[in-house]
Amino acid sequence: MKIGGLQRVSLIDYPGKICAILFTQGCDFRCPYCHNPELVDPDQYLECIPEEEIFSFLEKRRGKLDAVSITGGEPTIQPDLVEFIERIKDINYLVKIDTNGSRPEILEKLINQKLVDYIAMDVKAPLERYRKITKSNVNPDSVKRSIEMIMDSGIEYEFRTTVVKSLLKIDDLQKIGRLIKDARLYVLQKFVPSKSLDKRFLSKTTYSDKHFEILKEELGNYVHRVVVR
Numbered sequence: 001m002k003i004g005g006l007q008r009v010s011l012i013d014y015p016g017k018i019c020a021i022l023f024t025q026g027c028d029f030r031c032p033y034c035h036n037p038e039l040v041d042p043d044q045y046l047e048c049i050p051e052e053e054i055f056s057f058l059e060k061r062r063g064k065l066d067a068v069s070i071t072g073g074e075p076t077i078q079p080d081l082v083e084f085i086e087r088i089k090d091i092n093y094l095v096k097i098d099t100n101g102s103r104p105e106i107l108e109k110l111i112n113q114k115l116v117d118y119i120a121m122d123v124k125a126p127l128e129r130y131r132k133i134t135k136s137n138v139n140p141d142s143v144k145r146s147i148e149m150i151m152d153s154g155i156e157y158e159f160r161t162t163v164v165k166s167l168l169k170i171d172d173l174q175k176i177g178r179l180i181k182d183a184r185l186y187v188l189q190k191f192v193p194s195k196s197l198d199k200r201f202l203s204k205t206t207y208s209d210k211h212f213e214i215l216k217e218e219l220g221n222y223v224h225r226v227v228v229r
C-alpha cells in the first residue's frame with residue numbers, strides 16, 4: 001500500500017467514532033479543485049510511510065481509537081487494498097473508506113467480505129459530465145454501479161459532492177439528486193479555495209449560504225437527509 005500520510009486522530013471524519021486517517025497515494029481522477037494534490041500528482045509525491053509503521057501505530061492505539069478511515073487519493077486503485085484492510089480488521093478496528101466510485105469491483109469485494117463499516121463516496125457530477133469534471137476517462141456506468149451497490153449494501157454510507165459554482169449548475173445538482181434517489185445521506189461540501197490541483201481554482205467560488213439553503217431543501221425531495229458542510 002502506498003500511504004502518503006497519516007493523521008493520528010480525528011473526531012470528525014467517521015461519524016460518531018474516533019479514528020485515525022490514512023491517506024493513500026495515487027488517484028485515477030484529476031479533479032481540478034482537488035485539495036490533496038500531493039496525493040494525486042506524481043511530481044508532488046512525498047515519501048511513503050512504511051506499512052509496518054502504520055500497523056505498529058495502530059497496535060499501540062488499540063482501545064483508544066475506534067476506527068481507521070482510509071482516504072486518498074483513491075484507495076481502490078491500490079492493488080493490495082483488500083489484504084491491507086484484512087490486517088486492520090484482524091486487530092479489530094472499524095474501517096471507513098472514502099472513494100470516487102470508479103472501481104465497483106473492488107467495492108464489491110470489500111462489501112461481500114465485510115471489510116468496511118462505512119463508505120463515503122464522492123458523486124462528482126451528473127453521469128454525462130463525469131469525464132469532463134474529473135478530467136479522466138472513467139466509465140460513468142462504473143460510477144452508477146458503485147452508487148447502486150453502496151445503497152444496496154446495508155452498510156452505513158454517505159454520498160457527497162464538492163460544489164464549485166463554475167463547474168456545477170443548480171440543474172446539475174438536481175440531476176445528482178435524481179441519480180442517488182432515496183439515499184440515506186447526501187453531503188454538499190462548499191468548495192473552499194485553500195489548495196487545489198489546478199492553481200487556477202484558487203480564485204473559484206461556491207454558492208452563497210442562501211443558495212445552499214434552497215439547494216438543501218430541493219435535494220431533500222430526492223434523498224432522506226441533506227447536510228451542508
Ligand code: SF4
Nearest residue numbers: 027029031034073100
Ligand atoms: S478530489 Fe478525490 S477523486 Fe478527485 S483528484 Fe482529488 S483525490 Fe482524486
